[in-house]
Amino acid sequence: MKAYVFPGQGAQFSGMGADLYDQSPEAKDLFDQANDILGFSITDIMFEGSAEDLKQTKVTQPAVFLHSVILSKVLGDQFQPDMVAGHSLGEFSALVANKTLNFEEGLKLVAQRAQAMQHACELEASTMAAVLGLEDELVEAVCAETEGVVVAANYNCPGQLVISGEVAAVERACENLKERGAKRAMLLPVGGAFHSPLMEPARKDLAAAIENTLFNDPICPVYQNVSTFAVSSPEEIKKNLIFQLTAPVKWTQSVQNMIKDGATSFVEVGPGKVLQGLVKKIDRSAETSSATIL
Structure with missing residues (x-):
């Protein structure tokens, strides 16, 4: 069985999507639609902007989403998913790819998500840190005993977990984790504490938009970041x-469940190869590849 996986924020690069725009009339049409929907020329920034330009939250999330979704659409009959999953932002790409959301609604939600997260980041100084070489349970325990808001945020693969929260709390947790034997515990260059309680204002903003959006029956199950199991119910x-x-x-648990349910190959749709590397660290026997236009 074939699983298609979609990357999240951080996978962007200068020039992303330009080859799709040049090679495919369908891709060109979708990129042009995106510029109209967003109200600014995101293609100018994606194709010609600097890495710094692409770091703007209002650009980064729609840019990664567009690269992934448009690539999945121009694959045509090549795109035959038995299951899909996306890492954080990538879950929105996955939901357009499996037809739960249409292109325009998906892009609008991603744009609102980016703005809501940016606003939440501005309310309180917060950050994230990567922790390498420790068991998940130990990282969770250290977060729980650290003063302030700090939680496990991204279970990327065994031995690689990202924590998230208030700057001082994350720094304290990093020191504690190094003392407990972490190979590395380093702050990440991000604007805020994603996937933590500090994103509650963003969750409230986005919840209303999601509730007012039509979700269709998908063509295949999605393994969501929150539940980790196959989901096909639009309401769920x-x-x-x-x-x-x-x-x-x-992510670790989602990939493990996909393999348990029969996934033998994972195709990454979008910029970069980060997810392929994580899948291999979760299960060396899994086949991985990048989606490409024939």
């Missing part, structure tokens, strides 16, 4: 998507 997908902003991304 909605509920999980609303909680995603304040809940951890359980």
